[in-house]
Amino acid sequence: MSLSFRALARTAFSLAPALGLAACAHTAHFTGTTLTPKPAYDFTLTDQNGRPFRLADQRGREVILFFGYTHCPDVCPATMAQLARVDRTLTPAQRARVRVAFVTVDPQRDPPAVLKRYIDLFDPSFVGLTGTEAQLDPVFDAYHVWHQRIPGTNATGYLMAHSGSVYLIDPAGRLRVLHDWTDPAPAIASDVKELLG
């Protein structure tokens, strides 16, 4: 009995690399757009409480990034409500390992105090980030965040056209998956959980 067990163990051991490969192929299955894993561009911005937030300090946690602006009535709050839904599907232990971060593309109108009131509408545990243009521009470049000011009315001032991507950064700090802002919450949640391992 013990012999056959050892034989079995040997067989399993010799198969391990192949099985490992299969396991990797399985874990890399996402509902969103799968990216070639690369270190996510590190940045330090200011959060809604006026404190510095550095991406590299989040190592060990998954970070969900979204870029928008608080004067946006449609796409941004829909996405933020969606991410709040995603967050609610997580267990408390999982939630402790996930940070949802909203980065403004409109720093002129989104100082920390404005971001705080906005973030609190969705989930006070979310992070709202702003900075100077010199701090934000390299972040927009690194994450390919297309954004453009478009003329509005006297009431709106101006509007922003902007990317609607949701970025999933794994606990090792690698950018792994992109989601569209219209993707269903369960699809995003499934990838968020997959990346938590």
Added chain:
Amino acid sequence: MISLLLAAVTVTGAWSRPAVDTAVVYATLHDNGSHAVALVGVSTPIAHSAELHESTPTSGGSMQGMAMPAMAMHLVARIVVPPHGTAVLRPGGYHVMLLGLRRPLAAGTRFPVTFHFADGTVVQVSVPVENRAF
């Protein structure tokens, strides 16, 4: 109820999200008659102004060769409802943008909105504030 059933234009399923300064209103507009009608304005006592907007997909660049979605928004003068048809105001499409809220909108509350149509029809709706994405 009878007047609602006979009305040429009705508004159903209106909703909004919690907001501090800028808010949204979505709804479905029904034209129950045989001539097209058009929504030309919205008013509400809870905001400084209200505008009709449309969000449209636009090209937003790419990452690792993968196209990235982006959205733009623009003001529209009117939202046409076809005869015996509907026009839907929904996330990522037509919507009412409320600017300069006089008070924050909290989930579970309601506020009054008046929809103004080109033919002079006025429809008043009590809009619920809901914690939902779509």
